[in-house]
Amino acid sequence: MAWLKFYSMDIPILKSVIILFAIAVVVVLISKRLHIPVIIGYLLTGMVAGPHGLGLVTNLHDIDMLAEIGIILLLFSIGIEFSLQKFIRMKAMVLGGGMIQVVLTICLVFLVAGMAGCSGKESWFIGMLLALSSTAIVIRVIQESGAIDSPRGRTSLAILIFQDLAIIPMILVLPILAGRSSGGLNEIALLVIKVVGVTAVVLIGARKLVPLILLKVARTQSNELFLLTVIVIAFAVAWLTSLVGLSLA
Numbered sequence: 534m535a536w537l538k539f540y541s542m543d544i545p546i547l548k549s550v551i552i553l554f555a556i557a558v559v560v561v562l563i564s565k566r567l568h569i570p571v572i573i574g575y576l577l578t579g580m581v582a583g584p585h586g587l588g589l590v591t592n593l594h595d596i597d598m599l600a601e602i603g604i605i606l607l608l609f610s611i612g613i614e615f616s617l618q619k620f621i622r623m624k625a626m627v628l629g630g631g632m633i634q635v636v637l638t639i640c641l642v643f644l645v646a647g648m649a650g651c652s653g654k655e656s657w658f659i660g661m662l663l664a665l666s667s668t669a670i671v672i673r674v675i676q677e678s679g680a681i682d683s684p685r686g687r688t689s690l691a692i693l694i695f696q697d698l699a700i701i702p703m704i705l706v707l708p709i710l711a712g713r714s715s716g717g718l719n720e721i722a723l724l725v726i727k728v729v730g731v732t733a734v735v736l737i738g739a740r741k742l743v744p745l746i747l748l749k750v751a752r753t754q755s756n757e758l759f760l761l762t763v764i765v766i767a768f769a770v771a772w773l774t775s776l777v778g779l780s781l782a
Contacts, residue, residue, distance in 0.1 A: 549590045550599070556582050556589075572673050604669040609767040623691050630688055631695020638664040654710045661703045668693045701728060731773050 557578045564574035582589045590596060639660035646656035671693060672681075680686040743766060750762045 546592055546596075546599075549592045549596055552589050553578060553582055553596070570674055571677060572670055605767055605771045606764075607669060607673065609763075609771075623687065623694075626688060626691035627695050631692045631699075634692050635664045635696060635699050658707075658710055661706070665696050665700070666693060668697060727776065731776065735770055735773065 557575060560578045560581070561571055561574040563569075564571055564577075580586050584591055584593070639657070642660035642663050643656040646659045647653070651659065671689060675681050675686045675689055681690075746762065746766075747759070750759050753759075
């Protein structure tokens, strides 16, 4: 019967999520007992359940999509705690501390990779790769330790912000390192225009449009509507930044 066939449909992503969550519960419990950061438990869960482990989860495309959504919500919840004025006050740390970390890492790795026998282009590429961190993982560890609003946490956040911004010039340099530099100036000009445009839209929207929208929604006194509106705003901003090559984080 058709209705029976409908209710017996196999949903691969649901199966994968259940397996991941079940393994995560066990691994995180063990991590807590051993006083290991929870994020390590999550990484071990992926290693155990993934195709390079027991092979219990193979639908990686859908899992990656859910992971991106989780990262957006995690970082948005942290971003709520930072006002635009607070972010502006951090600009010295973002530009200073972030630039020092990225430039020094690239230069040091370039020297080490060169001594190890890598070519100049390979050394630059490895340096850029190792100069970047996983924003989601680092933020989660800092948040778990309760240091997100401490000087150490703010410094780490500033460096992570600069790393995310540094991805843009790194993307532009990659074709040159690969020997495909034709059309580079046009690509750079187009990307700069996109970045400036999206940044202007986000800043103007954050100062003018978003408060007005949230005020009107708050007047409805509906928690569900307010939450839905906030989620839409978070995903819309993430989508806009992804259009210019920035990570969703």
